[in-house]
Amino acid sequence: MTPETPSFLSGLWQARYRDGSSSRLIDNPVVRTLLSHRSVRHYLPHPLPENTLETLVAAAQSAATSSNLQAWSVIAVEDQERRDRLAYLAGNQAHIAAAPLFLVWVADLSRLGRMASRADSPREALDYTEMFIVAAVDATLAAQNAVIAAESLGLGTVYIGGLRNHPVEVAKELDLPPGAFSIFGLCVGHPDPTKPASVKPRLPQEAILHRERYDAAHEDARIARYDVDANGFQIERGLKPRAWSSTMLRRIGSLAGLSGRDVMKEALKKLGFSLR
Ligand SMILES: Cc1cc2nc3c(=O)[nH]c(=O)nc-3n(C[C@H](O)[C@H](O)[C@H](O)COP(=O)(O)O)c2cc1C
Structure with a gap:
């Protein structure tokens, strides 16, 4: 099936939901790109087409931003040795070293803080948890726009939350100023x-x-249905069979599932977020 085939979208629906019903979605190229999403963890060593970075950043900056605060930044890492070090800090994720571009998305209150300092103006609001949420949401919306742009160009991406395993070390590697937090990476x-x-x-x-x-009344049956789909996905790919729910229960069952990120509040404070 090619993107020109009318049933292309039904195929994407089937892959996403496996419920056999034909989709009743509105079809257009953007919807097709979105429904085609998959994380990519294997890359060719080829460089990216010229102006890819500028295109992704323009897409990212076109996302909505809370009160137009634009409380985010992105660091484009191409240097192989730095990518190797970041791959190690993110839990030895080889795709970070393999992908030609690694984007680090930064929840960034530091620029606003510097503006206040230069203007000799108070910055009281920056110390509150709400402002951290604003920066985290802004950075996330921007990154997802970049993902969609990249996928529309035929490129692959994968988010790297593993960067939060060692946030202070990552901040050092990237010279982040206080009030800037690398919330995730993107290959x-x-x-x-x-x-x-x-x-x-x-x-x-x-x-x-x-x-x-909100209605969670029939949730159990729906999750049980998904367990079958998720298990099927694993088996089709020659991976260990596993139900989604048992994986998630293991993930939330103990601090081990947080991969060392149980100290996040302390780390954020070290990085200059007061979180009042
Ligand atoms: C914020 C965020 C952090 C993630 N961190 C990692 C990561 O560190 N390593 C990785 O291989 N995948 C990571 N992923 C990818 C997810 O595992 C993936 O999106 C999920 O399994 C669904 O698969 P799909 O993206 O192919 O649909 C992350 C995704 C998100 C949204």
Whole structure:
């Protein structure tokens, strides 16, 4: 099936939800790009096309931003040795060293803080948790716009939350000023066609979508259905069979699932966020 085939979107729906029903989605190229998303962890060593970085950043800056505060920054890391060090800090994730571009998305209150200092103006609001949330949301929306732009250009990406395993060391590596936090990274590169990634199924819409009021009444059955889909996805890829729910229960069952990130509040304070 090619993107020109009318049933292309139904195929994407089927891959995402595996419910056999044909989709009733509105079809356009952006929807197709979004539904085609998959994280890519195998890259060709080729450099990116000229002006890729500028295009991704323009897409990122086109995202909405709380009160136009633009409380985020991005650091483009191309240097191989720095990518190697960041790969190590993120838990030895080889795709960081392999992808030609690694973008570090920064929840950044430091620019606003510097503006206040230069203007000899108070900065009281910056010390509150709400402002950290604003910066985190801004950085995340910007990054996701860049992901969509990259995927629309035929590139692959994968987010790297592993950067939060060692936030203070990452801040040192990148010379982050106080009030700047590397919230996640993003590998960008040409997907290796010999190791293609697949569209991963998601929970049925009914488990996520509530109408008018929150209703978890039939949640169990919907999650059980998803366990079957997620398990099927694993088996089809020759991976260990595993139900989504048991994986998630293991993930939330103990601090080990936080990969050392149980000290995040202290780390953020060290990085200059008061979180009042
Ligand atoms: C904020 C965030 C952090 C992530 N961190 C990592 C990571 O450190 N390493 C990795 O291989 N994948 C990471 N991922 C990718 C997720 O594992 C992936 O999105 C999820 O399994 C769904 O698969 P899909 O993106 O292919 O649909 C991250 C995703 C997000 C949104």
